[in-house]
Amino acid sequence: MPAPVAATANTHAEPAERPAPPPPASGRDLRLDLFRGLALWFIFLNHVPNNVGNWITNRNFGFSDATEIFVFISGYTAAMVYGRQLDSSGAMVTSARILRRAWQLYVAFIFLFVIYLAEISYVVGSFENPLYAEEMGALQFLAEPDVALVQALLLKFRPANMDVLPLYIVLLATFPPILWALKRWPDATLFASFLLWLAVQFLGFNLPGYPDDRMWFFNPFAWQLMFVFGGWCGLGGSDRLSVLVHSRLVLALSVLYLALSLAVVTSWYWPPMEGFVPPAIGDIIYPISKTDLSVLRFVHFLALAVVVVRLIPVHAAFLRWELLKPLIMCGQHSLEVFCFGVFLSFAAHFVLNEVSGTVLMQLTMSVSGIALMVGLSALLSWYARAERDRMARKKAG
Amino acid sequence: MAAAETGKMCAAPSALTRAGFALPRLARSLEKKEPTTILVVNSASTAKLPSTTDSGKTVARRSFPSYIEETLRARYPDGGVVVTTRSQPRATAAAMLDDLPAMLAETKPALMIWQTGTFDAILSAETSIFSDAVGTGIGYAHTAGADVILVSPQYSPRTALAFDIGAYTNALRWTARLEGVPFFDRYAIMRFWEDDGVFDLDTARPSPTLFDDVHSCIGRLLVTMIVDGVDLRTLGSR
Numbered sequence: 207m208p209a210p211v212a213a214t215a216n217t218h219a220e221p222a223e224r225p226a227p228p229p230p231a232s233g234r235d236l237r238l239d240l241f242r243g244l245a246l247w248f249i250f251l252n253h254v255p256n257n258v259g260n261w262i263t264n265r266n267f268g269f270s271d272a273t274e275i276f277v278f279i280s281g282y283t284a285a286m287v288y289g290r291q292l293d294s295s296g297a298m299v300t301s302a303r304i305l306r307r308a309w310q311l312y313v314a315f316i317f318l319f320v321i322y323l324a325e326i327s328y329v330v331g332s333f334e335n336p337l338y339a340e341e342m343g344a345l346q347f348l349a350e351p352d353v354a355l356v357q358a359l360l361l362k363f364r365p366a367n368m369d370v371l372p373l374y375i376v377l378l379a380t381f382p383p384i385l386w387a388l389k390r391w392p393d394a395t396l397f398a399s400f401l402l403w404l405a406v407q408f409l410g411f412n413l414p415g416y417p418d419d420r421m422w423f424f425n426p427f428a429w430q431l432m433f434v435f436g437g438w439c440g441l442g443g444s445d446r447l448s449v450l451v452h453s454r455l456v457l458a459l460s461v462l463y464l465a466l467s468l469a470v471v472t473s474w475y476w477p478p479m480e481g482f483v484p485p486a487i488g489d490i491i492y493p494i495s496k497t498d499l500s501v502l503r504f505v506h507f508l509a510l511a512v513v514v515v516r517l518i519p520v521h522a523a524f525l526r527w528e529l530l531k532p533l534i535m536c537g538q539h540s541l542e543v544f545c546f547g548v549f550l551s552f553a554a555h556f557v558l559n560e561v562s563g564t565v566l567m568q569l570t571m572s573v574s575g576i577a578l579m580v581g582l583s584a585l586l587s588w589y590a591r592a593e594r595d596r597m598a599r600k601k602a603g
Numbered sequence: 604m605a606a607a608e609t610g611k612m613c614a615a616p617s618a619l620t621r622a623g624f625a626l627p628r629l630a631r632s633l634e635k636k637e638p639t640t641i642l643v644v645n646s647a648s649t650a651k652l653p654s655t656t657d658s659g660k661t662v663a664r665r666s667f668p669s670y671i672e673e674t675l676r677a678r679y680p681d682g683g684v685v686v687t688t689r690s691q692p693r694a695t696a697a698a699m700l701d702d703l704p705a706m707l708a709e710t711k712p713a714l715m716i717w718q719t720g721t722f723d724a725i726l727s728a729e730t731s732i733f734s735d736a737v738g739t740g741i742g743y744a745h746t747a748g749a750d751v752i753l754v755s756p757q758y759s760p761r762t763a764l765a766f767d768i769g770a771y772t773n774a775l776r777w778t779a780r781l782e783g784v785p786f787f788d789r790y791a792i793m794r795f796w797e798d799d800g801v802f803d804l805d806t807a808r809p810s811p812t813l814f815d816d817v818h819s820c821i822g823r824l825l826v827t828m829i830v831d832g833v834d835l836r837t838l839g840s841r
Contacts, residue, residue, distance in 0.1 A: 255763030326765060337804070344766065365765060367764065489781065493777070495730065563797070
């Protein structure tokens with residue numbers, strides 16, 4: 207069994223694997239990287255339209271999907287890393303660092319937007335099919351590029367696949383005061399965040415979008431709860447929850463809820479299950495809003511987290527298996543890998559339409575896309591290591 | 604002739620053309636052999652527009668309602684079946700509600716075939732507002748004495764990058780079940796054709812007859828569902 211060897215080999219390299227912000231202290235919870243990596247793979251697979259590869263992703267097995275995992279872990283790590291900096295460097299410097307990160311994301315968004323525009327322009331220019339006149343008409347924002355571009359700069363125009371990025375930008379840009387409050391009054395801050403989410407459920411306010419009267423697909427007023435809850439856990443809340451997480455009752459309820467939600471979701475696409483949800487219940491629970499982070503989705507994520515935490519302890523030996531390393535590496539470079547994944551989903555869509563859309567091709571696109579994401583994360587890890595060595599030599603010399 | 608040829612291509616899994624719910628109002632009207640109107644409501648922008656092909660010839664495009672009329676007339680020759688279409692380009696289901704009562708009052712249909720969701724998806728409208736609007740619209744039709752068949756947006760592989768139809772198709776399927784009306788999953792049927800190589804829907808150079816072929820198939824399969832819904836009623840009343 208190679209695991210123990212790999213473990214000793216990795217313990218020294220691992221804690222410092224992260225590029226900017228500065229490397230966290232040792233004892234990093236590898237589960238965070240592992241599941242963020244997995245979420246990134248799933249988001250990529252889900253973003254390739256008409257792809258059989260996305261049947262393996264978690265959205266087909268329950269109410270919540272990869273977005274919840276991604277936003278929660280991003281909140282968790284952001285609070286952990288910047289919370290520590292808040293203690294060592296002060297509020298001003300830490301806030302500046304958070305805003306710089308948000309700026310990087312903004313630039314990445316604009317970069318991806320340009321690529322998206324290029325592909326859509328190509329589709330509009332090259333495709334003339336009367337069957338799709340209505341759908342093509344929807345892409346007519348290109349007729350007024352001045353407006354479309356300004357709306358994109360204002361984050362109001364967000365193409366379908368890139369919705370997570372503007373959400374992340376807004377969450378991060380507003381994070382400095384929230385982090386400060388989380389450190390001071392963690393429970394009150396979480397409660398305030400919960401109240402805001404609750405208000406959205408009843409009042410339904412959202413940020414406006416473009417074109418026409420559309421709204422943000424991920425309502426930031428609702429999704430902030432996932433991020434703040436992640437942050438609350440990252441600042442020690444998860445330890446306080448451990449009594450709850452390790453209670454047999456909670457575990458049993460979680461498993462039950464996951465099973466029920468699996469059955470409901472299956473009834474959406476598997477004919478034999480079609481009559482599973484009685485109309486009276488369906489009338490109450492449907493539609494399960496992704497925009498406003500429906501309570502069913504939130505609870506599903508919590509149940510999933512409880513089961514995962516129980517199944518995989520922090521120091522589980524298999525977390526250091528070589529086989530899982532690609533996933534962990536992707537999770538450690540989430541911004542770069544996420545953006546690259548969006549780009550790859552555009553590329554895969556292009557190939558599936560222009561070259562061939564067979565099932566074999568869909569699988570090839572899925573696998574090679576993930577391979578490229580892993581390749582990028584390996585490159586970034588190597589570069590971060592090289593830079594660190596250089597800095598260390600400089601200091602020593 | 605051509606009709607027989609397309610008839611062969613129009614295969615689709617039978618689960619997708621099963622009505623599941625009866626169409627009692629339409630069945631009564633056909634039974635009495637009185638003039639029967641079927642109203643098709645959609646948001647198409649180019650219905651019945653003639654256009655030129657590569658060779659410069661002008662062809663009049665026929666969309667699926669005219670195929671429904673042709674096939675139903677052959678099947679129920681007495682009384683006379685008329686299919687009329689009302690389309691509102693770029694209208695969400697909620698926007699459609701404003702005009703629906705007037706349309707129903709004007710045409711007095713026995714059946715309303717309602718295709719909706721495309722523009723809701725384009726706007727990424729809230730799915731709860733969408734399904735509520737569809738439910739209300741079905742209520743209007745029932746009050747006006749018309750049965751309803753819901754039709755999902757079509758499968759459009761090239762524009763799938765810009766907007767995702769899936770959530771709206773699911774909302775329609777559920778609303779149809781809740782309200783007890785048949786659901787014609789045009790999206791799933793066209794997806795099936797693409798996967799099975801029946802039609803090439805994502806090619807940059809579609810054949811000049813693609814529009815007519817697809818619409819004639821949609822029309823025929825809709826008739827299969829209509830007949831199924833009408834027969835359900837007859838069987839039940841025996």
